[in-house]
Amino acid sequence: MNDLLYFIPVSHHDEASIKQLLADHPQIKFVSLTAVDLGNNSTDEKIPVKIFLEDIENFLHHGVQTDGSSVYLPKIAQINNAKVDLIPDRNVKWMVDYNLANRDNATGRPVGTLIIPAFLYHNGKAVCSRSVLKRSTEYFTSTLKAWLAENDYAREFLGFASDETVEEVYMTMATEVEFWVKTPDYRTDTEKLSASQVLKEQYWKRTVGPVRTAMEQALINLDNYGYHAEMGHKEVGGVPSKLSGMSQFTHIMEQLEIDWKYDEALQSADHELFAREIISETFARQGLKVTFRAKPIEGVAGNGEHHHVGVAVKLSSGRKLNLFSPKNMKDSYLNPLGWGALMGILKNYEVINPFVTSSNDAFNRLKPGFEAPVCIVSCLGHTVEVPARNRTVLIGLIRDMDNPFATRFELRSPNPTSNSYLTTAAVYQAMLDGISFVLEHKSTEAELENELSKKYGEEAAYLEKFREYRSEEDVFEHYTSEERNQLFGVPPRTVWENLKGFESYKEKVSILTRGDVFPEKIIESYQATILSQWITELTNRVIPINEDLIRHYVKLHGLDDITDLDVVNWEKIRSLRNELMKNSLDKQSLFAKIKQAIHKEDFDLASELQVEMMVKMATLKSIYTEYRHNLISFEE
Structure with missing residues (x-):
């Protein structure tokens, strides 16, 4: 080979x-x-x-x-x-x-x-998606070159000599792909997976058997294609496999992550697309099934695909600079362009998010409690000298005190099914907006840090008054849901609510269309695409899957060895089953109401009913689990 x-x-x-x-x-x-x-x-x-x-x-x-x-x-x-x-x-x-x-x-x-x-x-x-990212990188590059050619304020803090000009702009991106792998006939035991996750029994543990072989082969294959694979390891999800009498591993259910080196944005997005095929086929040859779905198993960790974005420049003198690193890494987290880029992403995230989170499955992942970001908030670190990694925020600053070229932003919300081409293009458009503000106002690093660290209700030159944008805390433990919604904005709960960001934030959409990167026709087509996918999936997949689950939630107890708790729980289960699924001559079930709302194109109502359905299904699953655990024997 x-x-x-x-x-x-x-x-x-x-x-x-x-x-x-x-x-x-x-x-x-x-x-x-x-x-x-x-x-x-x-x-x-x-x-x-x-x-x-x-x-x-x-x-x-x-x-x-x-x-x-x-x-x-x-x-x-x-x-x-x-x-x-x-x-x-x-x-x-x-x-x-x-x-x-x-x-x-x-x-x-x-x-x-x-x-x-x-x-x-x-x-x-x-x-197409690739053309949008290509236009974005071209527009960012040409605009930045023009700005840095004539802006003395920027040239000074970047340390340009009088005769130096920007020769090349490197817009870099890297992804970290997570996925679940299993033997095809293995039935998921959510309770065992949840317990193992809390105990961290699998996290970064040694791989064995066919999983180890496939992991090693995948890393080698990626290197063959010039990816420069950097690491493969177990993620937080999974349970130990079993070894049968024929020395065959069975009951495999593990979550893994594979990383490779960054590249220029368009090439990196292409790498990600092909990497999923390489990984899937490599594991398939070992008899293992791979899924990149954002939330393949309810109740345990989903699959993320963090996007690392950065910008560097090469000057006419041959020198290279990271566009976001300060002159002295111990004086500030970022230079003014870095502050501007980060603020641009945070301020405009409502029109970036529709490209990041565009499916029912993706929204199943973005729930508090699973280290998946739902709040528009960033983390810089507790001190300038000690870089930090806060897994509960939307976007974090990645720094290496000994390597200024490593400075970049880690967007934690994408998943393996996010459109990396459109997501990255939107991120760069937003970054350019923030950089434009900085170059126009000539703010100092201290002023920009104060603005990003502002409290709710404080005036700001660029960011919104009634929002906060930075937290070094665990945002799910430190704040209540009400506090999070007030400080960081109310996150969308469904695909439809996310798509409405294009209508609710027209002024932010105009940032996407600059330089004809996202022509209005592209945005309209994208909205129509995702809307069609949402209603089709909701009608033909989500509801039928829930119907099948409900049909499996059957009465298990007889007249012997039951308690009043069993009777009460079963009545709750029966009531929820009927409310969700059973129609009568004078009353529609929740599933029927959703379908009718979609048929009438009342998507606001369909979205609200979907949220109600998700809450009731979660309640039903919880009660049925409690009911089943309390039974000593099941009636056949």
Whole structure:
């Protein structure tokens, strides 16, 4: 496997180099253009290499056409105007996806498909997730270069010499992907998982058996593709597996995390997309099933995917600077541009969040008690000299006192199904807004720290008066829910409430549209995409799953060995079952009301009813667990 071609770097994307590489590696039989629509769906197709090489020049410049049925772009690629072009991106790494189950007869090597990241074009305009991030990085870069060329205030605190100019801007991003792995036929025991999580029996413990093998293979495979894998370890969730008489591990249920090195934003987002495929297939070869869902198991830890974002510049003199680090790391947490970038994210998060948290599953993860952030609040550290990591905040400052280049922000709210292209683009747009404020007002580091650390009701030049934005406390233990809502804002509870941020914060949406990064048509299409996904999933998945659960919550006790508590609990269960699911001639169940509200397009009502449903289902599960535990024997 060491002699396989795993990727083609940007430097080899000319026609001659591509032809030679494919000739040297005849096991690569297919080419696939991989684009990502606004719903975070990626494309894959098998184009024979022979066809690709017959007209390679035209392919590289014009790609291939589709009738739009392979992507979802509502309000853009309509059914009567659906032509969409997939255009290759020659400025990022191309990777080769190998099918280990299919060997090339001539070489004996696994058959490979050359994966070429691509853009989606409609009527001559780029309309996909990748194109939004590309526009964001280009706009950020050009704007920053212009500002730093003429702003003496910024040049002074950054330490520019009089003749130095910004030659390059490096917009970096890294992700940490968490996932659950299990043997396919294993039934989840939530109570055992919850107990193990509280006791931290699995956290960073040694992996064994097929999980260890798959983890090691995944890290090696990522390195083959140039990811520079940094770490793989067990996460907080999971229970010990069992060893059968045939030396086979069974009952595997573990949560893992794999990390790799940061890269420039667009390349890093592509890496994440392909990494999920590498990890899934590697574990599948060991007979293990992987899920990247945000909250695959109710009641235990969900899967996060923290996004680390930073900016560095290279000057005409050859010097490189982290754009956020102060001159002296012991004097301040950040320089003024760093303060501005952080404040920009916090102030505008209501229009970033719809790209981060866009599914029912994602909202199931963002609940107090599972180290998942729900409040718009940041953490810097208890002192400048001692960096801190607060796992309860939305965004944290990451610093290394001995390495100014490590200064960056960690956004903790994304999950593995978040659209990293759109999320990162929105974050950079917000950062630019905060930086603009700083450059205009020429605030000192101390003034900016005071503003970010302001108390509720205090006046501020940029941030909102009736909000707080910094806490070094455990925000779930230190504050009540009422205090959190008052200080940090009321978090959305459903996909619909989150999407409404685009309507409620028009002035913040205008920050996204600057530089035509998020054209209004893109935002409209994204809203329509996520709305459609929400109502479809709610109607055809969430409610049917709840119906199946309710049907399993059956009467277990007979007349012997029961107590009054059993009778009372069963009556509560029966009442909740009927209220949630059972219709009569004169009364609708909660499930029916939700469906009717969706049919009438009364999404405010549907959202409120969804919240009510979630509360009642949680209550039902809790009471049934108590009822079941109190029974000595079950009636057959």
